[in-house]
Amino acid sequence: MAIEERTISMLVNNQPGVLSRIAGIFSSRGYNIRSLCVAETTNPEVSRITLTSRAESDFTEKIKKQLDKLVDIISVTDFTGAPAVQRELMLISLRLTPENRREILRAIDLFGCRVVAMSEDYLIMEITANKDKTAAILRYFEPFGVEEMNRTGAIAVFRQKREG
Amino acid sequence: MNTIGADIVLKTLAEEGVEVIFGYPGANTLPLHDRLAEGPIRHYLMRHEQAAAHAADGYARATGKVGVCLATSGPGATNLVTGIATAYMDSTPLVAITAQVDSDLWGRDAFQETDIIGITMPITKHSFMVRDVTQLASSLRQAFQLASTGRTGPVLVDIPKDILSAPCGDQPKKIPTAPPKRIEHPEQIERIAQALNRSERPVIIIGGGVKLGDACERASEFVQKAQIPFVTTMMGIGSVASANGFNLGFIGMHGNELANRTIHQADFILALGTRFTERSTSVIEEFAPLATVAQIDIDATSIGKNIKVDLAYEGEIQDALTALIPLIVPREREGWMGRIRVERDLQEAKLKDGGCGQAGNLIRKIQAAMPRETIVVPDVGLNQIWTVRTWQSHSPRSLLTSGGMGTMGFSVPAAIGAKLGAPDRDVVVICGDGGFYMNIQELATISSYRLPIKIVVINNGHLGMIRQIQDLFYESRFTTSELGETVDLTAVAKGFGIPAERVAVDEDPAEAIARMASAEGPYMLEAMVDQNNYVYPIIPPGASNMEMICGK
Ligand SMILES: Cc1ncc(C[n+]2csc(CCOP(=O)(O)OP(=O)(O)O)c2C)c(N)n1
Numbered sequence: 001m002a003i004e005e006r007t008i009s010m011l012v013n014n015q016p017g018v019l020s021r022i023a024g025i026f027s028s029r030g031y032n033i034r035s036l037c038v039a040e041t042t043n044p045e046v047s048r049i050t051l052t053s054r055a056e057s058d059f060t061e062k063i064k065k066q067l068d069k070l071v072d073i074i075s076v077t078d079f080t081g082a083p084a085v086q087r088e089l090m091l092i093s094l095r096l097t098p099e100n101r102r103e104i105l106r107a108i109d110l111f112g113c114r115v116v117a118m119s120e121d122y123l124i125m126e127i128t129a130n131k132d133k134t135a136a137i138l139r140y141f142e143p144f145g146v147e148e149m150n151r152t153g154a155i156a157v158f159r160q161k162r163e164g
Numbered sequence: 165m166n167t168i169g170a171d172i173v174l175k176t177l178a179e180e181g182v183e184v185i186f187g188y189p190g191a192n193t194l195p196l197h198d199r200l201a202e203g204p205i206r207h208y209l210m211r212h213e214q215a216a217a218h219a220a221d222g223y224a225r226a227t228g229k230v231g232v233c234l235a236t237s238g239p240g241a242t243n244l245v246t247g248i249a250t251a252y253m254d255s256t257p258l259v260a261i262t263a264q265v266d267s268d269l270w271g272r273d274a275f276q277e278t279d280i281i282g283i284t285m286p287i288t289k290h291s292f293m294v295r296d297v298t299q300l301a302s303s304l305r306q307a308f309q310l311a312s313t314g315r316t317g318p319v320l321v322d323i324p325k326d327i328l329s330a331p332c333g334d335q336p337k338k339i340p341t342a343p344p345k346r347i348e349h350p351e352q353i354e355r356i357a358q359a360l361n362r363s364e365r366p367v368i369i370i371g372g373g374v375k376l377g378d379a380c381e382r383a384s385e386f387v388q389k390a391q392i393p394f395v396t397t398m399m400g401i402g403s404v405a406s407a408n409g410f411n412l413g414f415i416g417m418h419g420n421e422l423a424n425r426t427i428h429q430a431d432f433i434l435a436l437g438t439r440f441t442e443r444s445t446s447v448i449e450e451f452a453p454l455a456t457v458a459q460i461d462i463d464a465t466s467i468g469k470n471i472k473v474d475l476a477y478e479g480e481i482q483d484a485l486t487a488l489i490p491l492i493v494p495r496e497r498e499g500w501m502g503r504i505r506v507e508r509d510l511q512e513a514k515l516k517d518g519g520c521g522q523a524g525n526l527i528r529k530i531q532a533a534m535p536r537e538t539i540v541v542p543d544v545g546l547n548q549i550w551t552v553r554t555w556q557s558h559s560p561r562s563l564l565t566s567g568g569m570g571t572m573g574f575s576v577p578a579a580i581g582a583k584l585g586a587p588d589r590d591v592v593v594i595c596g597d598g599g600f601y602m603n604i605q606e607l608a609t610i611s612s613y614r615l616p617i618k619i620v621v622i623n624n625g626h627l628g629m630i631r632q633i634q635d636l637f638y639e640s641r642f643t644t645s646e647l648g649e650t651v652d653l654t655a656v657a658k659g660f661g662i663p664a665e666r667v668a669v670d671e672d673p674a675e676a677i678a679r680m681a682s683a684e685g686p687y688m689l690e691a692m693v694d695q696n697n698y699v700y701p702i703i704p705p706g707a708s709n710m711e712m713i714c715g716k
Contacts, residue, residue, distance in 0.1 A: 069290075
């Protein structure tokens with residue numbers, strides 16, 4: 001079975017212990033969680049968890065059934081391949097030199113990144129994009145000597161309100 | 165006395181129909197233990213928390229009700245773990261209540277503080293940490309609801325001591341829950357019926373879920389109407405009374421060769437309440453290679469978990485069978501039944517004593533001496549396989565065994581629970597010497613409550629099943645499996661206040677068995693068997709269900 005990256009999103013009761021139950025379902029079946037994002041929804045009693053994991057194609061069905069059994073999970077949605085907008089936020093800090101400064105600033109502009117902090121020899125930029133694009137941008141800047149990088153992991157929203 | 169959290173706990177338990185709890189006190193349970201004297205609930209003081217969990221489990225298996233056990237924080241709670249896991253693996257409805265240290269001490273490594281919710285997360289359906297006394301009743305009610313519905317199983321409720329002793333008002337009464345949903349996808353049932361009606365060589369597999377879902381009567385009705393042979397898993401034994409040659413025995417590693425071979429030839433399998441564990445199927449790729457598989461289960465995660473299924477229905481087995489029965493066209497499959505008869509005669513000629521030797525004869529004699537409604541509780545090891553192969557179960561709640569977890573030490577405490585749940589039925593334990601040691605302290609519970617439980621320890625001086633595996637698959641190197649003969653188990657039992665005697669199985673044990681059967685109170689029989697009394701046939705590790713062997 002083909003291994004691919006899967007994005008799963010769930011609504012859960014905003015309660016202690018919920019995340020460790022979810023993590024337990026993945027870990028006890030040997031799946032690695034590649035990214036994870038948790039935040040409250042418009043209803044403070046409900047949180048949304050979005051995570052990605054690399055797995056076979058029957059993974060979602062099997063894991064989803066297990067997740068559905070957890071009492072504190074309200075719903076589970078698979079975004080993999082679905083018509084949805086996916087984004088992650090990435091912060092990159094770089095050391096600037098007189099030689100690379102111009103090129104870096106030009107690239108930031110071209111990629112549509114934003115500079116969020118800057119000094120003579122130092123810069124932090126912010127990128128919001130889908131995962132393929134953040135990965136490409138990171139690859140581009142790596143030869144300049146990325147000092148630090150941090151990203152949120154994917155979040156996603158369907159393009160249209162789905163039925164049911 | 166003012167109402168405190170502990171009163172709410174007891175009141176809610178009583179509302180849930182709890183009559184008996186199995187427990188052990190500690191400083192943090194005391195607010196609760198202190199109030200027990202006032203209520204209608206009987207608390208049985210076990211001699212170990214592990215045994216409290218097994219007793220609650222045995223109670224649930226014997227009655228179908230939710231079993232309840234109670235332990236203190238820290239070591240009390242961790243001692244429950246094996247018992248909770250045993251219940252989880254066999255889907256026994258259980259509510260485990262643990263006391264926790266005062267809430268202002270959490271996270272400070274206080275005396276006897278452990279994160280029991282974290283520890284038990286993978287072996288419970290759910291757990292509740294009660295953070296406020298006003299949530300006590302609702303948490304407990306949800307725990308009972310969860311434990312007893314869907315695929316049943318254990319739920320843990322952790323209650324800090326300050327909440328048990330917190331003054332509080334009465335809490336709102338139970339709100340009746342909505343009736344469970346009924347058949348939602350009749351077309352799936354129809355498809356299963358069509359495939360079954362078309363099939364030439366059908367077999368039903370009855371798993372533990374049939375008992376758990378109270379679907380035994382429906383299943384019998386189904387077998388009778390459809391005229392289809394059935395096999396069971398070990399957990400399914402006794403669900404359907406053996407009738408008209410349709411019962412082929414149980415499948416798997418230690419199962420009946422007839423059952424294993426028939427499944428192999430089947431062209432259609434209807435699986436009821438089984439997850440197809442590797443103990444039942446051995447090499448899954450070689451299991452039922454010719455069959456279309458239809459699976460009916462309450463638990464979505466069990467469907468297709470281990471085997472590829474062609475047709476499936478998710479829901480109550482009872483409902484599914486009720487819908488299925490009218491759609492079945494009874495057919496005489498003379499060729500198929502004829503083949504099975506020939507195979508049965510062949511197997512019976514091959515295994516004259518059922519593969520259990522003298523130990524099997526002993527168990528047959530014990531059953532003959534006991535009333536028909538007796539509950540038998542085997543432990544784990546050869547004794548378990550001898551029992552499940554030999555004992556004829558006439559009704560669903562008569563054989564209580566730790567199948568999924570295979571927990572040595574299960575039998576004696578589970579029998580205590582069974583006896584208290586079914587006081588009108590006789591209860592017999594059949595145990596190995598190894599497993600007997602594992603909860604031997606419970607003889608004190610039996611004798612102090614004068615519980616008329618009959619205990620048969622089949623003593624081979626060894627961890628017999630381990631010895632057999634070493635003999636067959638480790639070139640007879642018997643390391644670490646000898647227990648020796650230095651202990652006089654009858655003297656031990658007598659020391660606990662339980663009458664006991666020793667017999668050798670190859671001399672005639674009938675009189676000793678008769679004395680045990682007619683004893684008023686508890687009784688222990690130590691039956692000496694040869695260390696080479698193994699069980700056959702058996703499937704070697706890594707082999708398929710078709711490769712059972714009958715000797716070295
Ligand atoms: C708690 C526990 N520990 C270890 C095992 C592994 N085990 C399975 S059978 C067995 C031997 C059991 O010996 P005994 O109780 O004497 O029964 P016999 O096989 O001789 O009937 C062992 C050690 C187990 N099932 N449970």
